[in-house]
Amino acid sequence: MGSTSIEGASSADRWYRIITTACALSIPLLLGFIALQVFVGAWPAFEKFGLSFLTGSTWDVGAGEFGAAPMIYGTVVSSVLALVLATPLALGVAIFLSEFAPPWLRQPVAFLVDLLAAIPSVVYGLWGIFVLLPVLREDVMPFLATTLGLGNTPLFSGPAYGNSMLAASVILAIMILPYISAVAREVLMAVPRAQREAALALGATRWEMIRDAVVPYARSGIIGGIILGLGRALGETMAVTMLIGNRAELSASLFAPGYTLASVIANEFAEASTEFHTAALMACGAVLLVVTLMVNMIARWLVGRVAREGR
Amino acid sequence: MTVPAPRLSTADRTPSQDTVGALGSIEAADYSFWYGAKQALHQVSLQIPARSVTAFIGPSGCGKSTFLRSINRMNALIPDTRHEGAIRLDGEDVNGTSMDVVQLRQRIGMVFQRWNPFPRSVYDNVAYGPRINGTGSRQELDAAVESSLRRAALWDEVKDRLRDSALGLSGGQQQRLCIARALANQPEVLLLDEPCSALDPIATQKIEELLYELKSEITIVIVTHNLQQAARVSDRTAFFYMGRLIEVDATQSMFTSPREERTEAYITGRFG
Numbered sequence: 408m409g410s411t412s413i414e415g416a417s418s419a420d421r422w423y424r425i426i427t428t429a430c431a432l433s434i435p436l437l438l439g440f441i442a443l444q445v446f447v448g449a450w451p452a453f454e455k456f457g458l459s460f461l462t463g464s465t466w467d468v469g470a471g472e473f474g475a476a477p478m479i480y481g482t483v484v485s486s487v488l489a490l491v492l493a494t495p496l497a498l499g500v501a502i503f504l505s506e507f508a509p510p511w512l513r514q515p516v517a518f519l520v521d522l523l524a525a526i527p528s529v530v531y532g533l534w535g536i537f538v539l540l541p542v543l544r545e546d547v548m549p550f551l552a553t554t555l556g557l558g559n560t561p562l563f564s565g566p567a568y569g570n571s572m573l574a575a576s577v578i579l580a581i582m583i584l585p586y587i588s589a590v591a592r593e594v595l596m597a598v599p600r601a602q603r604e605a606a607l608a609l610g611a612t613r614w615e616m617i618r619d620a621v622v623p624y625a626r627s628g629i630i631g632g633i634i635l636g637l638g639r640a641l642g643e644t645m646a647v648t649m650l651i652g653n654r655a656e657l658s659a660s661l662f663a664p665g666y667t668l669a670s671v672i673a674n675e676f677a678e679a680s681t682e683f684h685t686a687a688l689m690a691c692g693a694v695l696l697v698v699t700l701m702v703n704m705i706a707r708w709l710v711g712r713v714a715r716e717g718r
Numbered sequence: 719m720t721v722p723a724p725r726l727s728t729a730d731r732t733p734s735q736d737t738v739g740a741l742g743s744i745e746a747a748d749y750s751f752w753y754g755a756k757q758a759l760h761q762v763s764l765q766i767p768a769r770s771v772t773a774f775i776g777p778s779g780c781g782k783s784t785f786l787r788s789i790n791r792m793n794a795l796i797p798d799t800r801h802e803g804a805i806r807l808d809g810e811d812v813n814g815t816s817m818d819v820v821q822l823r824q825r826i827g828m829v830f831q832r833w834n835p836f837p838r839s840v841y842d843n844v845a846y847g848p849r850i851n852g853t854g855s856r857q858e859l860d861a862a863v864e865s866s867l868r869r870a871a872l873w874d875e876v877k878d879r880l881r882d883s884a885l886g887l888s889g890g891q892q893q894r895l896c897i898a899r900a901l902a903n904q905p906e907v908l909l910l911d912e913p914c915s916a917l918d919p920i921a922t923q924k925i926e927e928l929l930y931e932l933k934s935e936i937t938i939v940i941v942t943h944n945l946q947q948a949a950r951v952s953d954r955t956a957f958f959y960m961g962r963l964i965e966v967d968a969t970q971s972m973f974t975s976p977r978e979e980r981t982e983a984y985i986t987g988r989f990g
Contacts, residue, residue: 510797601834605896608792609847609903610824619846620836 445696448689451682460690466655466666468675473687477655479694481665485572485647486640488661489579494633497584501591501629506617517592524585532649535578540650543577544569548662561659570652573661578646583636590632590710594625631709638702642695644669668695741808741825742768742906742937744789748803751784753796758784761803762963764956768906771929771938773952773969775945777984780958782941786909788812789939790826791819807907824851827900831912833892835884835899840867840876843884843895847903862902869935870898871928890921897928908932910940914947926951945985949973957981 452460456473463474500520504513548567552558598621606620607613622629644667652664653674668691679685744766751759759781766772774782787793789805791812804811812822824847835843844863853859863880867873872894876887884895893913900908910929914922929938929951942948948955949969956966957978965978976982983989 599834601830601832602836604792604795604828604830605834605836605899606846607795608790608823608828608830609850609899610820611850612820615850619850624837 442693442696445689445693449686449693452686452690455683456687460687461694464655464657466671468681468684471681471683473683473690475668475671475687475691475694477657478666478668478671478691480657481572481575481651482641482667482669482695482698484661485575485579485651485665485667486637488572488576489583489640490633490637492576492580493584493587493636496580497587497632497636498591498629500584500588501595502617502622504588504592505595506613506621517589520585520588522585523581524589526582528582528643528645529649531578531582532646535574535646535650539577540569540574543567543571543574548573552662562661565658565660565662567662568652568664570650570664571662572651572658572665575647575651575665575667576661578650579640579643582643582646583639586639587632587636590635591625591629594628594632594710595621597628598624627709627712631706631712634702634706634709638699638706641699641702642669644673648673668692743808744907744937744939745806745809746785746803747806749785749788749805750802751781751788751793752800754798758961759788759801760962762958764963764966766937766939767954768937769933769935770953771933771940771951772954772956773948774939774941774956774958775943775948775984776958776964777989778943781961782956782958783911785958786911786939786941789907789909790823790828792828794819824903825905826907826909827903827905829893829896829900829908829910829913831915833889833896833916835887835892835895837883837885839881840884840887840895841880844898844902846899851903866898866902867895869901869932870894871924871931872898888921890917890924893917893921893925894928897925901932905936907937907939910938912941912943915943922947945973957984959984 452473456463460473460475461479462476463472464476465472465474466477467473500516504517504520508516544567548563548569551563552567557563602620602624603616606616611619647667648670651667651670653666653670654664655666655671656663658665672688672691672695675684676688679688744764746762746764748761748763749759750757750761762781762785774786776782784793788801789807789812793799801813804813806812807822807825810817836846841863844866845859848859848862853862864873864877867876872891875891876895879886884892887895897908897910897913914925917925926947929940932938933953940948940951952969954966955969955972957964957972957976957980959980965972965976965981967977972981973985976985
């Protein structure tokens with residue numbers, strides 16, 4: 408902080424401070440610069456289509472009509488469904504590792520779960536195409552539609568192609584699981600021993616201790632981890648593009664192909680020739696940027712809150 | 719914070735009021751305890767009469783806390799520990815196969831050095847024990863909370879803020895809240911592990927007065943570093959040194975005419 412420095416060292420100190428300050432400032436500046444560029448690039452689309460860019464459901468490059476509602480819908484639905492699938496599993500893993508696993512098992516299992524985050528997105532996509540899609544098409548989708556009789560409900564109706572919102576959600580769930588699990592594990596292990604002992608000394612069983620003392624204490628951190636996972640899911644591009652079917656159509660059915668903001672950018676950027684097409688893709692990027700930034704900020708705030716309370 | 723749903727199926731775990739009576743005597747017979755390869759207690763044999771205050775004194779690392787935590791099996795949380803010999807509560811081995819550890823910990827309340835209320839309301843803290851142990855109805859809980867807070871001499875200070883977070887109370891109040899929380903289970907025994915070491919003298923005095931009030935109802939065992947406190951609150955004092963019980967006697971005799979030289983050295987401040 409700004410304390411007066413000793414004579415003679417002051418010049419070196421000043422330079423040191425200037426350089427480190429410049430380094431520190433460069434990151435937010437870079438972020439601001441990227442955001443600015445995206446919004447400048449997107450401006451023609453926002454100006455021309457206005458709010459209908461967000462609400463319109465027709466994405467017709469040839470006709471020059473760009474409504475991103477199917478992509479926004481696809482992004483949100485695939486990410487939220489991924490959260491619904493991943494969260495119970497991730498919490499189960501985290502609670503097992505922090506509360507039940509013997510110490511010799513804890514490290515290896517935690518390492519393997521964390522390793523899921525290291526698999527390249529395109530490998531997930533490839534695995535999804537050759538392993539996940541056949542399983543979904545031949546086993547899971549018929550099971551949901553016919554065996555469970557859900558085929559008449561809007562969510563599970565229509566033909567089972569494989570490429571679908573459901574496929575994208577499943578692959579996203581696997582991809583975000585390590586993030587949720589790692590954060591949850593950390594915050595669970597950070598719950599003070601005194602809290603655990605308080606519950607046990609009152610005659611709580613181990614399960615009651617976890618339910619009443621450990622999880623509530625870690626709750627906002629766990630929520631932060633889930634939202635961090637949501638942030639990952641919203642922006643994930645490659646694996647989703649390979650599995651979601653890439654059709655800009657609003658459909659309630661999870662069996663139907665969909666589209667996301669990230670995958671439309673990835674698919675169409677190279678071929679964008681008209682000014683408005685480019686601007687529309689930039690606008691997709693802008694929407695995605697705002698949403699993910701907000702989600703990440705909320706997540707960080709929640710995780711930080713636990714750390715502060717834990718002190 | 720979420721409130722656990724009351725579960726009536728476990729109602730049989732609640733000790734009934736009329737059995738609290740003269741119960742609560744503790745007896746250790748040749749009790750030894752190991753953390754891994756390190757022996758922390760050497761053949762401790764000790765009688766703790768019901769409805770009295772017994773103080774454990776001794777220098778740090780002498781085993782007094784280990785012994786205290788053996789009584790309600792809190793040491794079982796630490797991996798790689800073992801014991802020999804027995805500790806009996808009302809004649810029943812606390813480590814026996816027929817002893818349910820959950821029930822044991824309801825019969826033996828515990829208060830820790832650092833107060834550890836749950837980050838919930840005052841009410842929910844006190845109601846926690848009765849809730850998990852099956853007290854279902856709202857009236858019963860209200861009554862249990864009020865009587866426990868009164869017994870912990872905290873009711874008048876918190877009766878208008880039962881719904882406020884327990885973490886908003888002062889340190890001394892939080893510690894008395896922890897005592898109230900333990901009392902809500904209607905235990906026969908209350909174990910206190912240096913309950914006042916982080917409190918100012920006024921808060922300490924309140925807790926000492928409280929222990930004096932409580933000893934007509936339950937057995938109290940207190941670990942303390944503060945010899946004056948041991949002299950003030952306890953009927954009997956046990957002196958531990960290097961994992962061994964050196965001497966146990968009526969507090970007055972212990973402090974005026976200790977039998978053992980090491981006890982005298984410790985209480986006169988020559989070591990420890």
